[in-house]
């Protein structure tokens with residue numbers, strides 16, 4: 001099924017360093033790779049990279065385990081009736097995919113095809129081409145991992161400022177982390193340096209809300225060690241203290257906050273002492289934090305999974321933003337800022353209209369995505385509008401979404417499914433056809449995690465290796481599928497190809513005219529560009545062609561900011577071409593927009609420079625809080641399991657080979673000394689962990705950073721990988737064998753993975 005990659009070419013060890021980026025988290029630090037044949041012999045940070053400037057964490061140095069491992073797929077695979085797979089040729093595979101998707105489309109319409117994924121932490125470029133195929137097919141519903149973490153935030157921000165914001169942590173006087181452990185999880189440039197800088201500066205403060213004493217919490221000035229799942233009570237109490245003690249910025253509120261009264265009234269009714277008790281943080285500490293925030297020149301906050309995947313998550317996303325709104329920290333250095341976007345398709349979090357709902361369960365579509373926890377119910381039903389086919393690319397939803405068993409069932413209930421991946425993943429093992437992609441170091445790649453202000457950056461990474469034989473880059477895969485489906489006719493593109501060979505100006509004219517005459521082909525424009533502009537691009541950058549449209553969009557939307565960033569058109573050329581050419585030319589990323597602080601309001605979608613805090617559903621929820629539980633434990637499940645915390649050697653399931661880890665080889669269940677003693681456990685023991693959905697048998701590691709009653713499993717474990725004898729082995733626990741679909745937020749539908757009721761049992765004789 002999968003074999004040790006064999007390479008025919010005789011690439012010699014070279015002393016040349018090739019530039020690329022780490023693909024293991026959204027920071028995408030620039031790296032340099034020294035090759036020995038196809039091995040990544042050494043990796044170091046790229047000091048010239050516009051954002052990371054040489055910074056990496058320990059994980060980047062182990063990327064050879066992603067690039068070169070026994071699990072790489074080298075042939076398309078077809079599922080046999082008995083559930084095993086056989087290799088087939090690319091021509092057969094593409095024909096089967098086109099036939100499978102085409103059949104569902106003609107019998108039930110394009111909306112019966114569901115698209116999932118489109119890239120992980122380092123690979124979004126190919127998603128443009130995958131989306132083009134989906135759009136060409138008439139696909140209406142799609143989703144990806146963002147709809148199990150960030151859609152609550154997107155829903156809140158849509159109402160508050162109409163766009164996505166991110167903190168400028170380099171400059172904020174007070175930095176607040178809400179359910180985020182940035183020491184391990186990064187998410188902003190040179191995270192550890194930034195954290196240390198704040199910790200070492202007496203003028204600045206760090207506030208961390210986390211039940212666990214994480215590495216980040218240890219650096220904090222204020223560690224609010226809340227009881228798991230009680231952040232809403234904690235933050236509501238801080239806000240109430242700010243209002244009660246006159247710690248809000250009245251001038252800012254007067255000028256920039258719309259309709260504040262209902263919120264202030266609700267905050268005046270918050271029972272501060274009671275809420276402090278419920279979250280288990282002393283009132284004095286809450287008062288100290290309220291004061292520190294209220295008196296700061298700038299306050300910025302960063303939320304993450306600790307609250308996005310826990311009770312009341314959308315409410316917490318709302319409340320935590322009010323900390324900086326009431327402090328008047330907006331449109332100034334060190335605040336949370338909206339930012340430019342690299343093209344409309346890159347705006348994953350750009351909130352969209354609320355009116356769309358899923359066909360079967362009526363779940364709300366947020367930011368264009370359906371809630372991940374609803375997908376199975378959109379399939380496993382006899383509803384006439386159910387999803388009947390899936391295209392899954394660059395994601396492993398069987399492993400990464402709640403209730404893996406149910407997702408397996410859903411995939412097998414489909415009329416047709418295709419998975420595009422570099423490995424035979426848990427999801428691939430349920431698909432009808434599996435297509436092997438070239439790795440992220442074997443093709444051009446880019447990410448749309450460009451969330452920075454005042455300077456925003458974008459990097460186009462060049463391939464550092466030839467594709468592994470047998471694999472294809474996704475743009476080629478998608479173009480072939482589109483052609484087999486007849487979404488366009490290659491012969492019709494001859495004038496475009498000819499024009500592209502003449503020059504960019506000629507191409508622009510012909511291309512724009514072509515689309516004007518074929519408006520139905522606008523959604524598949526990325527594929528047209530790949531086949532026409534693509535072949536004229538240098539250095540194997542064919543697949544960068546779709547970025548040309550986005551670059552034109554950037555130039556049209558932010559012309560002044562692009563020029564301010566030092567990009568300008570040559571005579572006879574356009575600003576869009578200049579942005580595109582700058583990308584093609586750079587190995588270190590480019591700053592594509594440079595804003596000023598007085599332009600912040602232009603990036604919001606509110607009118608009259610106002611922040612709209614009156615969100616009736618949130619205020620109603622805030623008023624309901626006193627009646628909501630703080631504890632979901634039962635006699636049957638007395639513990640709270642954080643199912644999937646990030647550690648120094650976890651990276652979602654991007655690297656499958658367990659040998660990549662230098663620590664925590666087994667993915668231990670972290671448990672407090674109190675709970676360990678109660679269960680008679682010592683370090684390294686195994687224990688049975690039981691939830692309502694399933695059970696597992698992890699080893700335990702006793703850790704006094706955890707509160708009694710709180711246990712934690714790492715993410716990224718429990719995947720199959722062939723050992724040196726080709727036997728498939730699984731190390732550690734796949735967290736979503738233990739999680740449930742109905743355990744989720746009532747607004748965004750995001751799962752409560754950080755708050756799974758659980759119990760421990762001794763392992764009896766086996």
Ligand SMILES: Nc1nc2c(c(=O)[nH]1)N[C@H]1C(S)=C(S)[C@@H](COP(=O)(O)OP(=O)(O)OC[C@H]3O[C@@H](n4cnc5c(=O)[nH]c(N)nc54)[C@H](O)[C@@H]3O)O[C@H]1N2
Pocket residue numbers: 024025026149178179180181182184185186187209210211212214226227228229230231304305306307310642644645646647648649650651652715716754755
């Ligand atoms: N090393 C590493 N880094 C990564 C990743 C990785 O796999 N490995 N993945 C990347 C991805 S995709 C993401 S989304 C980010 C996620 O980044 P984070 O959200 O920072 O990661 P987690 O460790 O999942 O959760 C953060 C914290 O939430 C805390 N927590 C649990 N329950 C609660 C609660 O009720 N309230 C509060 N306030 N906190 C709680 C946990 O103790 C934990 O410290 O990391 C990115 N970076």
Ligand SMILES: Nc1nc2c(c(=O)[nH]1)N[C@H]1C(S)=C(S)[C@@H](COP(=O)(O)OP(=O)(O)OC[C@H]3O[C@@H](n4cnc5c(=O)[nH]c(N)nc54)[C@H](O)[C@@H]3O)O[C@H]1N2
Pocket residue numbers: 119120121123144145146148149305393394395396397399400401402420421422423425437438439440474643644645651652653654715735736739753
């Ligand atoms: N219980 C629990 N579940 C969780 C979480 C948790 O904390 N707890 N965290 C959640 C979060 S925040 C996230 S972001 C998700 C992540 O889960 P997923 O969105 O499923 O993403 P990844 O783990 O990034 O998986 C990426 C897939 O892409 C493949 N891949 C790598 N390179 C390429 C390439 O070049 N082309 C293609 N086509 N494929 C490639 C990898 O082999 C892998 O199968 O997990 C979520 N699931």
Ligand code: SF4
Pocket residue numbers: 022023024025026027028029055056057058059060186187
């Ligand atoms: S894991 Fe993230 S922070 Fe670490 S090197 Fe890779 S991109 Fe940078």
Ligand SMILES: [Mo]
Pocket residue numbers: 145149
């Ligand atoms: Mo994530």
